[in-house]
Amino acid sequence: MTEKLTNKSVVRAKTALYRQRRIALILLIVVALLGVALGLVLFFTSRTAFIDPTDETKYYVAKKDGLYVLMTTDGDVLPTTEGGNYVTAAGTIVYVDKTSGDFSTVAAVLVEDGETIKFDVSDNAYDVLLYPLLERANIAEIRVHNQNGSFAFKRVDYTDPNTKETTAKFVIEDRPDLPVDQTILFATLIYCTGNTRTMLRLDTTRVLELGYAEYGLPEDPATATNYFVITALDGTVHKVLIGDEIPSGDGYFVRYVGRDAVYVLKELTEGDYNGTYKQALLGRVEDYVIPPTASPNMDSNNYFDVTDFKLYHKKETTPFIAFTYTGSITKRQNTFYSSFPYVATGGLSGYSINSYSVDNALYALYTWKPDKVVALGTADTVGDDSLNDWLSDYGLDYDHYAYRFTFTFNKVRDYNTTTRKDVVKLSDQEKHTVLVSEKQEDGLYYVYNICYVYDDKTNDFTKMADGYNMVIGLDESQLLFLFFTTKDWISEDLFTGNIAYMEELYIKIAAGKADQYPQGYERTFTVDNSETFAQLEKEYGAATQVGSDKLAVRDGAGKTLHAKQFKTFYQSLLYTMCSGYSSLSAAQQAAHRATGTEGATLVIRIKYVPREYDEETERFEETGEVIVREYCFYENLTQPRQYYTTVNGEGDFYTISSRVKKIINDVMKLYGTPETDPIKYDSLT
Structure with missing residues (x-):
């Protein structure tokens, strides 16, 4: 019979079991x-x-x-x-x-003195360096001296005006406006001077026996021609003298100033992302500069916005061609210039400019890709006299340049919908003067482009823009517009104004020059399109097109002409072309021009008064501009088929005689009607 457990027996059993577990745990910890x-x-x-x-x-x-x-x-x-x-x-x-x-x-x-080593993962080997590796981030300055001169690149802090972030850039010592960080050659220079990989160290005993001249190195480091000095941010300076290229062409003999040893620095193989040791250390400072375009601010959306363009040939004070941009498409809508983005100015202002030729010229400026930087200007070359002296070395001084052109480039043009006017801020304009040399021995044209921007301190364009003040070399293919003739620049169309803005038409036919008018003919017609404008003002909107529906024409005696007949006569004039260059000599042309309207067989003078819609008055108001174009046609006795033609007293072109005779014949029909005296404006008869 089993004895019944008491409470004390249970307690003793539990205590014994607890001790056993604790001992086991301790044993496990000890084992661990x-x-x-x-x-x-x-x-x-x-x-x-x-x-x-x-x-x-x-x-x-x-x-x-x-x-x-x-x-x-x-x-x-x-x-x-x-x-x-x-x-x-x-x-x-x-x-x-x-x-x-x-x-x-x-x-x-084995290393000596201040030499150091660096593992090259590309060949699983260690390179002996002349001094500890210097990364770009640890470099303060690199100075290069060679047969081309001395130049240095300095580290500067640049703060972005928009983000306010400060970054380090390297600039040319004498040209802080020219950062070189992004050039392949500067990256090569950083590598060559910061990572001085030696191919070998020559036996110093043998070097001292032969002398340093054996390796193209000076005995006295102070007299060296070719060397570089690199300064670290901590102030540590390393100077390395550069000697001859080794016979194999794989490197250069060099000497670290302060040591007797001569080393061979390994040459680099030129590639897409690096230059060579020779280019970086034995070249020119100009090689480090990316040649600028006509303006770094030009792009496909604004290159055409050029005003006050003037092109001069050598030593000429009068521009060969001059033109200006007339404004944005929106601004030109329903104005005299709606079809003319550019107008000729200066001596040829009476002619219509060839917009295609202008676009070709401006697009060429936008896409300039100079072959090289020939020379960098400095602060010492900015003054007029000093600049002229400096430019004389490149065929660009006042006595030798071949072409000169000036223009204003408008970076931004906004249209004010309230005033219906274009707005161009002074701060968004660049004033350029460009000099071009004759073709040089290297086959390039040397070009000097100076750019001024607006200076708030002087309230004028007196501040030289960064990134210019240098001579660049351009291939002829990028300067073709310089060789355009007058006929290339102007439109073949002689008469181009919109009849809606015409106020006066004067016609004169010389006596004895036309069978129809043996005593000659002279008449002034006044043109009034005010009723048309008044009608347009009542219904003006985005779809409005200025026309001449209610045109009224009267002669000097007050007689009213048939409007449609007059408009057809004018349409006939629009088909008159500059057929080519006159065969007359310059002296003969000058003699004709000297006679003015008295010596011309036919004279046509047209006055236009442009108007633009004013939002405030809700009327087409006169702009204040008056445009007068006077066309003179002179007989050419040696070439009867040609009539020497001028516009506002300028020109060296001719119009075919059949067209001039047609105009004279059509004058007889001005008082008729389209039914009784039809004028075929698209015909020569």
């Missing part, structure tokens, strides 16, 4: 600690220290994943060569037996 301790003992007793003979850095040979490796004191495994040997930070190559852990030094990089 012993395991850790054993692991540590095994780790420390199974690793062997390796001291690098080059820089005395400590490493360990220890097991990892069952194999022996060479690692840092932090436990990082060192990189290996293709053969499986380990490479230390100093470039020492170490062999480690993966099974036994035995190790040995295969090779060590």
Whole structure:
């Protein structure tokens, strides 16, 4: 019979069980600690220290994943060569037996003085550098001196006016407006001077025996012609003299100032993303500059917005051609200039400019791609006299330049919908003067483009824009507009004004020149289109088109002409063309012009008074401009088929005689009607 358990028996049983569990837990902890301790003992007793003979850095040979490796004191495994040997930070190559852990030094990089080493991942080898590697971020200045002169690139802080972020840029010492950071050649210079990879170090004893001149180096470093000086941000300065190219062409002899040793620096192979040692250190400062276009602010949306363009030929004070932009399409709508984005100014202002030729010229400016920078100007070359002296070396001084043109480029043009006017801020304008030389020996035309922008301090365009003040070389294909003739620049159409804005038409036919008018003919017709404008004002809107529906025409005696007949006569005039250059000599042409209207067979003078719609008055108001064009046609006795033609006293063109005779014949029909005296405006008869 089982004895019944008392409360005391239960308590004793539970206590014994608790003790057993606690003892088991303690035993487990002890075993774990012993395991850790054993692991540590095994780790420390199974690793062997390796001291690098080059820089005395400590490493360990220890097991990892069952194999022996060479690692840092932090436990990082060192990189290996293709053969499986380990490479230390100093470039020492170490062999480690993966099974036994035995190790040995295969090779060590020998360095002297201030030399340093850097592992090159491209060939799994260590390069000996003349001095510690300098990255772009740690460079303050690089100065280069060679047979082309001396130049330096300095690190400057640039603060973006919009983001307010400050970044470092490298600029040319004498031209802080010319950053070179983005050029391939400057990246090459950074590499050549910051990462001085040596192919080898010559035997110094032998060098001293032969002398430095044997390697194209001066005995006295102070007399060196070719050298560079690089300054780190911490003030450390390194100066390296550059000698001859080695016979194989793979590098250059160099000497670090302060050491006797002569090294060979490895040349670079030119590629898409780098230049060569020779280009970077033995070239010109101009090679580091990206040649500018006519304006860095020109793009496909604004290149055409050029006003006050004037082109001069050599030493001429009167422009060969001049034109200006008349405004945005929106602004020109329903104005005298609705069909004329450009108008001729100056001596040829009576002619219509050829918009296609103008666009070709301005597009050429927009797409300028100079072949090279020939020379950089400095602050010393800005004054008139000093600038002229400097430009004389490039055929660009006042006595030798071949072409000169000036223009105003408008970067931004806004249209004010309230005033119906274009708005161009002074701060959005650039004033350019461009000089072009004759073709040079290298086949290029040398060009000097100076640009001024508005200066609030002087309230004038007196501030020289950044990025200019240099001579560039351009291929002829980019300057074809300079060789345009007068006929290329102007439109063949002689008569182009909108009849809606005409106020007066004067016609004179010389006596004895036309059978129809043996005594001659002279009449002034007044044109009134006010009723048409009044009608348009009542219904003005986006679809409104200025016309001449209610045109009224009267002669000097007050007689009213048939409006449609007059408009047809004018349409006939619109078909009159400049047929070509006159065969008359310059002297003969001048003699005709000297006679003015008295010597001309036919004279037609037209006066236009432009109007534009005014939102405030809701009327077509006169703009204040009066346009007068006087056409004179002179007989050419040596070439009867040609009539020498001028507009406002200028021109060297001719109009075919049949067209002139048709105009004279049509004058007889002005008082008729389209039914009784039809005028065929698209015909020569």
